[in-house]
Amino acid sequence: MIGIVGAKAISGVGNMGRFSRFIWQSMVASLRSCSKTHTYSLIWTQMYFIGVHSVPVVMITGAFVGMTLAVQTYGQLAGMGLEEYLGSLINIAVVKELGPVLTAVMLAGRIGGALTAELGTMNVTEQIDAIRSMGTDPVKYLVAPRILACLLLTPVLIIFADLLGILGGYLVSVVHLGINSRAYWLHSANAVEKWDVFIGIIKGLFFGVAIAVISCYKGFTCKEGAQGVGKACTEAFVASFISILALDFALVVIFKAIYDTFWPLRSMV
Amino acid sequence: MKKKYENNLDTEKSSNGVLSVKNLTKRFGTNVVLDNISLTIEDGKTTVIIGPSGCGKTVLVKHLIALLRPNSGEVYFKKHRIDNLSENELNNIRTHYGFLFQGGALFDSLNVTENIIFPIRQHCKITDWKEVEELVKSKLAMVGLDGFQQFYPSNLSGGQQKRVALARAIALNPEIILYDEPTTGLDPIRSDVINELVLKLQKELGVTSVVVTHDMNSAYKIADRIIMLHNGKIIADGNADHIRNHPHPVVQQFISGQVSEEDLAVLRMRGNISHTQFLPRDFE
Numbered sequence: 001m002i003g004i005v006g007a008k009a010i011s012g013v014g015n016m017g018r019f020s021r022f023i024w025q026s027m028v029a030s031l032r033s034c035s036k037t038h039t040y041s042l043i044w045t046q047m048y049f050i051g052v053h054s055v056p057v058v059m060i061t062g063a064f065v066g067m068t069l070a071v072q073t074y075g076q077l078a079g080m081g082l083e084e085y086l087g088s089l090i091n092i093a094v095v096k097e098l099g100p101v102l103t104a105v106m107l108a109g110r111i112g113g114a115l116t117a118e119l120g121t122m123n124v125t126e127q128i129d130a131i132r133s134m135g136t137d138p139v140k141y142l143v144a145p146r147i148l149a150c151l152l153l154t155p156v157l158i159i160f161a162d163l164l165g166i167l168g169g170y171l172v173s174v175v176h177l178g179i180n181s182r183a184y185w186l187h188s189a190n191a192v193e194k195w196d197v198f199i200g201i202i203k204g205l206f207f208g209v210a211i212a213v214i215s216c217y218k219g220f221t222c223k224e225g226a227q228g229v230g231k232a233c234t235e236a237f238v239a240s241f242i243s244i245l246a247l248d249f250a251l252v253v254i255f256k257a258i259y260d261t262f263w264p265l266r267s268m269v
Numbered sequence: 270m271k272k273k274y275e276n277n278l279d280t281e282k283s284s285n286g287v288l289s290v291k292n293l294t295k296r297f298g299t300n301v302v303l304d305n306i307s308l309t310i311e312d313g314k315t316t317v318i319i320g321p322s323g324c325g326k327t328v329l330v331k332h333l334i335a336l337l338r339p340n341s342g343e344v345y346f347k348k349h350r351i352d353n354l355s356e357n358e359l360n361n362i363r364t365h366y367g368f369l370f371q372g373g374a375l376f377d378s379l380n381v382t383e384n385i386i387f388p389i390r391q392h393c394k395i396t397d398w399k400e401v402e403e404l405v406k407s408k409l410a411m412v413g414l415d416g417f418q419q420f421y422p423s424n425l426s427g428g429q430q431k432r433v434a435l436a437r438a439i440a441l442n443p444e445i446i447l448y449d450e451p452t453t454g455l456d457p458i459r460s461d462v463i464n465e466l467v468l469k470l471q472k473e474l475g476v477t478s479v480v481v482t483h484d485m486n487s488a489y490k491i492a493d494r495i496i497m498l499h500n501g502k503i504i505a506d507g508n509a510d511h512i513r514n515h516p517h518p519v520v521q522q523f524i525s526g527q528v529s530e531e532d533l534a535v536l537r538m539r540g541n542i543s544h545t546q547f548l549p550r551d552f553e
Contacts, residue, residue, distance in 0.1 A: 125377075127376055132336060132363070136388075
C-alpha cells in the first residue's frame, strides 16, 4: 500500500517536472521564433488553421450565449420592473466571463483536440523523432508556432464571440421581448467599462497559451496506438478545460485587485 | 557553428572508429533491452546489425544518434561523447547523420519535395530554388521515384514511402547513414536497388552505414561486418563468412531461418488448434 502510494507520488512529481520543463522549452522557443522571420510562415499556417477555421463556431457560440442569457434573465428582471437593465446584465456577463470562457472551452475542444491528435500521431509514427534526427528542435518547429498562433488569435476570437453575444442578446431583448432599444443600449453603456472588455480579451492570451501548451504536451507524450492518441486527446481537453476555469478564477482575483487599486486613479492621470 | 559545438563537447578519448558505444545498458522498466554492450563502428564501412525481433537492434541504432539515452554507458561520435549532451548541442551533430526510420516517418502534411528539402531548409539558406529542385530530382532518381515530387505520402505505397524517406535521409549528404530495416516491405527487385544504393553511397562518398535488418541476403551483400544481438548482448561479430560458419546455434538458426524445436513442439501439441465451429447468431 505504502509502495503504491509512493510510486504514484514519484510518478506524479516526475510528470509535473516534465511538464514544467516542456513549458519552459516552449516559452524559450516561442520567444526565439518571434525574432526569426523564417519561422513566420509556420506561424501564419497555424494561424489559418487555428483562427480562420474557428471563426464560425466561435461566433455561433457567442450568439447563443447572448440569446440564452436574455431569455433566462428577463423573467427575474421583469418581475422587479428592471427589464430595461437587461442589456447591462447580458453585456457585462458576455464580455467579462461567458464570452472569453466559452470561447476558450470551444477552442480547447476544436483546436486542442486537433493539436493533440496531430502531434500524437506524429509521435507514434516517429515523425517527431525524424525531426530530431535531422538536427531540428521539434519544440521549435512544431510547438512554438502553435503557441504563438493560439496566443495571438484567442483574443481575436473572443472579440468575435463578444460581438455576436452582444448582438444575439440585443435581438432577443428588443425584437422578441420588446425592450426599448435606446434604454437597452443606454444601460449597457453605463454598466460596461473599457476595463471589462480589456480583461476579457487579456484572459484570452492566457487561455490560448494554456490550450496550446497542454495540447502539445499531451501530443508529445502520448502512448502508442490509436487508443493512446484517443486517450491523449481526452486528457488534453479535460486538462485544458480545468486550466481555463482555474486560470479564469486566478485572473479574476488578480484583475479585481488591480482594478480596485489603480482604476480610481485614472481620473488623476 | 561547427566550432561552437566542438568546444562544448566532452573530448574524452574513445576507441578508434566514427561511432562507438562503451558498456551501454538500456532498460525499459524492468526489461533490460541492451546489456552492457560495447562496440565500434568503423569509418567508411557498412556494419549490419541482425537479430530476432525485439532483441534491441533499433534501440541500439537510436542510441548511436542519441535519440535514446542509455541508463548507463557512453556513446561517442568521432571521439566526442554525445550521450550526455543537451538536445541543442546534439542538433549540430545530427546534421552529420541520415536516419531511415522503419516506417519511413515521412511528414504526412508535406509532399515528397517538401519532405526531402526539410533538412535543407532547416540548416541551409536557400537562394537558388532551381538548384534545390535539381537536387530533389537527383535524390529521387537515385531511389527510382523521379516524377513523384508532388505526391503526398498518403498517395504512396509503403515501399515508395520508404524510398522517399531514404532520399530525405541522404539530402544533406551525411557522413553516417543509419538504416532501420530498409528493405522490409519492399519487393525483391526494389530491395536489391536499396542494397546497391547502400553500396554506391559507401563506395562513391565513403559513407559509414549502420543497417538493421532481418534480410540475410541483404546483409551478406552489403555488410563489411555483421553483428548479431540476442537477449541484449552481442553473440556474433565478424564478416559474412565468419557469421555463416559461426558455431553458436542461435546464430545458425537465425541465418538459416529455421523454427526451433521448442516452437515446433508447441505447434505439434494436440488440442492447440481448436476445431470448435462457431455458428452465426441467426443460425437455426
